[in-house]
Amino acid sequence: MITTGICRAHTNIALIKYWGKRSEALFLPMNSSLSLTLDAFYTDTKVSLDDRLTDDVFYLNGRLQGAKETAKISRFLDLFRRTAASSTRARIDSYNHVPTAAGLASSASAFAALAGAANEAFGLRLDKQTLSTYARRGSGSATRSLYGGFVEWHKGQDEQSGSSYAIPVDDADWDIGMIIIAVNTGKKAISSREGMKRTVDTSPFYPAWVTTAETDLQQMKQAIAERDFTRLGEITESNGMKMHGTMLGAVPPFSYWEPDSIRAIQKITQIRCNGTPCYVTMDAGPNVKVLCRYSDSERIKEELLTEFSSQQIIVSRPGPGIKVLSEAEWQY
Structure with missing residues (x-):
């Protein structure tokens, strides 16, 4: 059976x-x-x-x-x-x-x-x-x-x-979008699990991360409730950079960033300075994610195409929760 x-x-x-x-x-x-x-x-x-x-x-x-x-x-x-x-x-x-x-x-x-x-x-x-x-x-x-x-x-x-x-x-x-800049989609050298453990065990910056992350969360929820996109983006960018900063304090130090990660961050900063609100975040890997208004996503993508190929840039709307599929929907 x-x-x-x-x-x-x-x-x-x-x-x-x-x-x-x-x-x-x-x-x-x-x-x-x-x-x-x-x-x-x-x-x-x-x-x-x-x-x-x-x-x-x-x-x-x-x-x-x-x-x-x-x-x-x-x-x-x-x-x-x-x-x-x-x-x-x-x-x-x-x-x-x-x-x-x-x-x-x-x-x-x-x-x-x-x-x-x-x-x-x-x-x-x-x-x-x-x-x-x-x-x-x-x-x-x-x-x-x-x-x-x-x-x-x-x-x-x-x-x-x-x-x-x-x-x-x-x-x-409410007009939320995200752009993924795929700098490198190969398998990373240090897994998230290994990176977390090393940071928690050895980084002197880590206790401050935990304290400020809780404050960031409360401010983020308020920004969402008020639909304050600028504040949402500012907290997103700050929180992500703080997380990566804890890794530089680990023993031995490590980073998931690559040269193209920095190039992407600099480009997004330039686009924002030119008047289009957009903010970066990164997880345990070199790829850069850009929080933006979805209505601005194509304009930002066009700017990014001056630095990256179209295959490296993926635009996404917010996604749904889990969905149970039928046998008829199983297309594999």
Whole structure:
């Protein structure tokens, strides 16, 4: 007997960053964060429970994955198996429409889609808030990809897994856009997990990051409530730069920036100085994201084309939350 669940989840880009865990095992963050879900990048995942299987089988973009990659997926599915009191193994087919491990939040959409598909396949009927605590155990930022628009991830007030979850803040339907400048979509040398741990353990700047991130979050939510785009952008840019500053204080220091990252930042600063409001942010990778009004996005893109190729520039609107797909919608 085969029971399936299929789900699509879009990636998100943090405007108030998540950087550092207080619990590695439970993926509990040191600070709360806030993100924007994007329409341009997503993952489709199908979980097929099959009582004939003796082990989980994992295919990514049509390719059978090895033992290490499959073991990570199996540990994640074990969360659902325990809740469902099931030992049934699964075939997992995942198609990632996001460059993997390039600082474009591929793990966010990947584990959110996997959580949604597993919830369907096991028939658990978990609500989104609860499901976000499961998604978090695969990738911290995945907790935010269950919702569309602006999303807040509560850090939680204790060491219990259920206290740290995501909630929707605003659907971002007020002329919000984001431009991704894909400087380098290859796999990064230092994973987000490794970078976070080194920063938390060794950077003297890190305690100040945690304190100011909480202040930034409150000011960001106020800017969203007032639809103050300029303030929204200023906080986004400042928060992202502070996060990257903590890495320069780590031992040994490290940075995800590349020369073209700096070139992109300088170009956006120039465009802003010339009168078009736009603001940069970067995650754990070299690619630059530009928060802008969607109505300005094509104008900004034209300016960027003087420095970068059209293949490197992706314009996105805010994206939706997870969607359960039917077999007819599974196009792979």
